[in-house]
Amino acid sequence: MTDGHQQPDQPGQGGVNQPRPRRRWALWAALAVVLVVLTCGVPAVLLVGVVSDAAGRPAAPRSDDPAAAAARRLGERMAAQLDRQASALLTGDRAGFLAIAEPTARAALTRRYAALRTLRVTVWRPESDGVPTPVDGQPGEWRLPVAVEYCFVVPGCTPSTVLIGTRWRAAGEQPRLVAVEESRSTPAGARPWEVSDLAVAVGKRAVVATTPALRAKLPGLLTQAEAAAKVADLYAVGGAPPDRYLVFYAGRAEWQRWYGGGRPKWTAGYAVGVGGGRHDVVLNAQSLVPGGVDDLLRHELTHAASLPDRGYSDQANWWLVEGLAEYAGADGQPVGRYEGLAEVRKLVRGGWNGRLDGLAPADGAADDRVGGSYGVGYLAVRHLVDRYGEQRLLDFFKAVVHERRSADEASEQVFGERWSSLHDDCLSYVRAVAG
Template identity: 75%
Template structure:
């Protein structure tokens, strides 16, 4: 599928929730710099002599004191400064939720206000309902910038729904003291997060809100929002059926990315054949991103059903075993097909090419390489679809969802899950699925 100006992308090649580019989900431990006690005390004395609180400790010296021991003076000063920064962030959160732009900007120095103004507008357009900042550690000195400090902040946030389990993002903030008041100098992008920078961090956004979906894009593409929202609203009830835990998402959040945004939002760097993807953002939530250069009017419905099904079916932390790729993508392709007869599945030609082109007959070996040809990608997705379709035809949707939950959510082996859910050996079922794929491919 693809617009006339874009390289065609197979309809099946739409997402990759396993193995997103960037660092692993578990963030590396932060470095801790240990200062000798005499150095710390010298810094405190120097700061006091200059009329400034002694807060030039790096986070490594800001841990909890040993039982029965009080904080040293520098750590106490850092805690006090950190609390004042947290108070400023709380004031900003109250202003954001109350629609008070002036109050949101009031905690910041003038140089930071253009970026914060854009972020405020994007968050309000997304109908932010929860914004809970919390300091992660104590302030630390900014190298080479005397009098400036950095504070890492974790934020829980919700859009549209007030009572959602918040998504999470960790941001670096930079501060300068003006008298005794800390003033926000800059807010860094969440580049260290596995999900990368959220669209509302880095872009102006136009947003449309429906009953089950929220769609957003840049102002330049605002005119496509009514069409996109209508398609997302139509796809949502289909995806709801594949909520493996039994509870559909409260809202589906879809971002429509132009060329620049595709390379920037959530870290960019997706395989060249990707037309869309779902990315975990914490709290059990996944955001969906569509590549505007690869989305056509004729293909958007299948694409949205596919991606929204990932949101409904995947565990909050995604999945990590590439041997399960066929099952994850096969279920999404099954939902994308939305009950069409097998002979109307758009990827059958690519399936035939892969089957006849030396495929080894193992479902666990289907993950396409980042630089795979479009036909290879489409055939891999199609084989996953046919395998899931065969299991559904044989056992019904609910038992397949139970199987999916056991394998992807509970991380049980295919063998154990097949025994418990289907009462069959996985080796037999695997061979049956492969035989079905080969029969359909002809």
């Protein structure tokens, strides 16, 4: 499930009548199904409909077959090697981190080690309860799926999880790591620290990372992210705000690769669930214009603060999820200064059925359709806040998005009003503002 925002238009030069650049963003919500596709292109682990342990990892098959028992023992030795590597990573021992690997794997592992250390990794727990399987056409090589729990900066965080494939060569009592394959988990895809060299700036509430080529952007981005975090913290739903907001600033190539790429063409940024109640944020360096970063960060960090761990899957709630983020992005500015009013006006006058639950734009939607959709969501949320206050709006958000109650039930519970009546009131407000 995707939803998103378009890239800002280029601003005009001079003249008070020039329109300000518009901005749109995308949220890629986390899904319950996690599929790891290894480099051979064959689905290796599908965590649905299989026997699993309490953490959701595939459980080892039970068998008295000697070959299966030998494979389990080999898997245990691989797990012991991964534990040694994890200890080396956390203590800053690069030589120890590389020691379990074959020479051909060390260049990629060196890069991964450097990226993780730069991000100040504090937790790294690889676990696998599965049994390694032979690699076709590679005698003596084995593949083992591994779930890694990890934290950055904060030692006591609720860890995120990444599912990766590892390949090994059986070598006596100490199997050797041949390759660590990048995660292709749906929807998160490959994390930046898996595939890129990184430069990082760490603040009190935010961590900002990019490639070394864009390192000069980090001080300014961190200042903006710290300011946006203070706003986003106000819209935490279902618990405390994130301990840190993690923001990745992507160049052209990284935008196409990090977290799987493939976002709608009008996307300038997105938030993606990575487990542990966390959502990483990615900004498109090629799309941003001066003056458009602050509200973009407020918007995306609000997604990270407000969304449940599993994200949301009902497109009927798109208006509420994006409307809240737009409301936070506006940061209290008067409604008349909202940049998308012209697009709202065009949408209201044609091309929309007048239902909030049908507001989400298609991936290939025209820019004005996208802008109008976000604007209507913002105005609907703004009307509910003006009428009932921010806390009751957040209570409604929690009931609908976190608890997955119907809008009818949530409205009766939170507002004491029928949703059909409130829905019509929101539309009347949108039409009145749009003019």
